[in-house]
Amino acid sequence: MxxxxxxxxxxxxxxLLAAVGVAALALIxxxxxxxxxxxxxxxxxxxxxxxxxxxxxxxxxxxxxNFAHGxxxxxxxxxxxxxxxxxxxxxxxxxxxANLAAVMPAMLAAMLVAGLLGWFFxxxxxxxxxxxxxxxxxxxxxxxxxAEQLIHVFWGPDLQPLARPASLxxxxxxxxxxxxxxxxxxxxxxxxxxxxxxLLLNRTKIGLLxxxxxxxxxxxxxxxxxxxxxxxxxxxxxxxLAGLGGALWxxxxxxxTVHIGANMMVLMFIVxxxxxxxxxxxxxxxxxxVGLVANYVGYLAPKVALGSNILLMVLVLLWRPQGLxxxxxx
Amino acid sequence: xxxxxxxxxxxxxxxxQYHILQGVEFAVPRGELTMLxxxxxxxxxxxxxTILGLWRASAGTIxxxxxxxxxxxxxxxxxxxxxxxPESMGIFAGLTVQENLVLAARNGAPAxxxxxxxxxxxxxxxxxxxxxxxxxxxxxxxxxxxxxxIVEPRKLILIDxxxxxxxxxxxNNLIEAFAELKQTDTTILxxxxxxxxxxxxxxxxxxxxxxxxxHTGRMAELAANEALQTKLLxxxxxxxx
Ligand SMILES: Nc1ncnc2c1ncn2[C@@H]1O[C@H](COP(=O)(O)OP(=O)(O)OP(=O)(O)O)[C@@H](O)[C@H]1O
Ligand SMILES: [Mg+2]
Numbered sequence: 413m414x415x416x417x418x419x420x421x422x423x424x425x426x427x428l429l430a431a432v433g434v435a436a437l438a439l440i441x442x443x444x445x446x447x448x449x450x451x452x453x454x455x456x457x458x459x460x461x462x463x464x465x466x467x468x469x470x471x472x473x474x475x476x477x478n479f480a481h482g483x484x485x486x487x488x489x490x491x492x493x494x495x496x497x498x499x500x501x502x503x504x505x506x507x508x509x510a511n512l513a514a515v516m517p518a519m520l521a522a523m524l525v526a527g528l529l530g531w532f533f534x535x536x537x538x539x540x541x542x543x544x545x546x547x548x549x550x551x552x553x554x555x556x557x558x559a560e561q562l563i564h565v566f567w568g569p570d571l572q573p574l575a576r577p578a579s580l581x582x583x584x585x586x587x588x589x590x591x592x593x594x595x596x597x598x599x600x601x602x603x604x605x606x607x608x609x610x611l612l613l614n615r616t617k618i619g620l621l622x623x624x625x626x627x628x629x630x631x632x633x634x635x636x637x638x639x640x641x642x643x644x645x646x647x648x649x650x651x652x653l654a655g656l657g658g659a660l661w662x663x664x665x666x667x668x669t670v671h672i673g674a675n676m677m678v679l680m681f682i683v684x685x686x687x688x689x690x691x692x693x694x695x696x697x698x699x700x701x702v703g704l705v706a707n708y709v710g711y712l713a714p715k716v717a718l719g720s721n722i723l724l725m726v727l728v729l730l731w732r733p734q735g736l737x738x739x740x741x742x
Numbered sequence: 743x744x745x746x747x748x749x750x751x752x753x754x755x756x757x758x759q760y761h762i763l764q765g766v767e768f769a770v771p772r773g774e775l776t777m778l779x780x781x782x783x784x785x786x787x788x789x790x791x792t793i794l795g796l797w798r799a800s801a802g803t804i805x806x807x808x809x810x811x812x813x814x815x816x817x818x819x820x821x822x823x824x825x826x827x828p829e830s831m832g833i834f835a836g837l838t839v840q841e842n843l844v845l846a847a848r849n850g851a852p853a854x855x856x857x858x859x860x861x862x863x864x865x866x867x868x869x870x871x872x873x874x875x876x877x878x879x880x881x882x883x884x885x886x887x888x889x890x891x892i893v894e895p896r897k898l899i900l901i902d903x904x905x906x907x908x909x910x911x912x913x914n915n916l917i918e919a920f921a922e923l924k925q926t927d928t929t930i931l932x933x934x935x936x937x938x939x940x941x942x943x944x945x946x947x948x949x950x951x952x953x954x955x956x957h958t959g960r961m962a963e964l965a966a967n968e969a970l971q972t973k974l975l976x977x978x979x980x981x982x983x
Binding site: 617620621623624627628630631632633634635636637638639739740 | 794796815816817820821825826828832834835836837841844845846848876890
């Protein structure tokens with residue numbers, strides 16, 4: 413398909429991101445601290461984006477509230493634990509390529525198993541409750557509890573260490589700044605995922621169908637497309653991405669507990685609401701905003717860090733009640 | 743009389759606890775434009791949606807080319823060659839005009855003579871090809887909605903009040919386009935409140951009231967009979983909008 417001309421980008425939310433960064437620099441004072449915090453914020457934001465992108469599309473496309481989305485994150489993180497253990501020789505080796513040979517399978521296993529689980533979950537848990545929000549909340553919350561118990565059975569209740577291979581540790585020292593390598597890697601992977609999704613959504617027919625379906629699924633069906641099939645595909649892909657995000661997040665924290673996914677749920681809901689439900693661009697901008705603000709506030713005023721995301725959501729919604737990049741529903 | 747492309751017999755539709763269609767019975771002859779008329783709330787939109795499976799009929803049968811489609815799923819019904827232009831137009835606002843048409847064209851990208859015809863009927867489609875469809879004016883959105891329905895050959899087009907809320911000049915534009923479309927072998931079932939459009943385009947007519955068909959016949963006969971119009975529609979067509 414030809415590039416789409418004349419489709420303009422709404423710059424205001426990006427300007428807001430820049431303004432937040434500039435304001436933080438003024439408040440923090442030290443440029444090196446600011447760079448460190450900014451990169452930490454971007455890394456956190458992009459990991460949240462990877463985890464939450466499926467959630468926003470699933471809601472946008474089928475109005476499904478999946479309170480068990482965190483399950484796929486947890487599974488991804490635990491798969492990373494087990495895979496790195498399996499490849500412990502490569503993970504422990506003092507070579508970048510060897511480390512990569514351990515981390516790649518970990519990420520792939522996380523995506524594969526989370527995707528399969530997503531397929532099963534959609535079929536067994538989500539499908540019977542299409543269009544019934546209250547039941548969705550109840551049954552997906554229940555599903556999450558059951559799944560956490562199953563994780564206990566397989567991996568035990570204790571905190572699992574998830575050490576990153578040597579070449580993903582440490583920091584680049586530039587002047588008086590220390591930039592953690594892993595954060596840069598997280599940023600890079602996040603940007604690749606975002607670019608891939610934008611290409612898919614804007615340049616392929618499947619992507620067009622997803623965007624059209626988020627707006628008006630009835631019309632998509634009236635044109636002869638099976639929205640259910642599309643939805644299953646999106647659900648599986650979103651679960652796989654959550655699994656990938658979970659593996660990366662686990663390595664970021666260097667430990668995994670059963671609640672790793674559930675702990676992210678509130679943050680993910682804040683992000684997709686800030687972004688505009690069903691909007692991938694919005695999810696991206698919202699995740700970056702949340703990541704940056706969390707890191708800046710955590711440094712400037714640790715005591716209010718917990719509430720800062722809620723406050724951020726309230727402020728954004730006062731500005732744009734439908735979120736940063738609202739999806740038009742027809 | 744021509745053979746019927748679409749036949750509804752004894753169709754009932756419930757929406758939640760409401761009994762909306764109460765035994766709808768009429769046929770759409772192949773190759774003709776059939777007008778579905780009736781007061782507000784008579785059940786015209788519900789009838790179109792039931793044909794397409796967007797509401798499921800609770801009783802009765804809908805036959806398309808003699809095959810029973812009553813219980814089929816919407817995408818399957820659409821893929822039989824039925825296009826739908828809803829009352830709300832159903833434009834994908836975040837997609838460009840081009841992308842809207844790409845999705846509507848099931849057999850390859852829109853191109854060639856068909857696309858040229860669309861550009862000829864509706865020049866704004868060409869002008870705003872790359873514009874997000876949400877930015878089009880109401881009339882242009884309607885043009886796009888109709889373009890989506892005719893971007894490929896279809897056996898049947900269901901159109902719900904295409905002239906609603908449009909200025910007279912655009913209405914005439916649409917009427918001309920439909921008049922030319924009628925020259926092809928496309929069959930059309932159209933809901934229309936605009937008398938001028940209904941009278942100049944309709945071959946046959948079905949009139950609904952309270953979820954039932956209360957009259958079927960030739961459009962020309964109804965147009966000539968004011969007493970019948972008053973009886974069926976409350977007003978004569980001449981004064982009806
Ligand atoms: N989703 C719904 N839930 C409940 N009732 C509905 C719904 N949609 C339509 N109805 C009712 O069904 C009846 C028929 O509606 P319908 O839209 O088919 O009428 P119409 O003939 O198309 O009217 P109009 O000319 O105003 O478009 C109305 O009484 C309407 O209130
Ligand atoms: Mg109607």
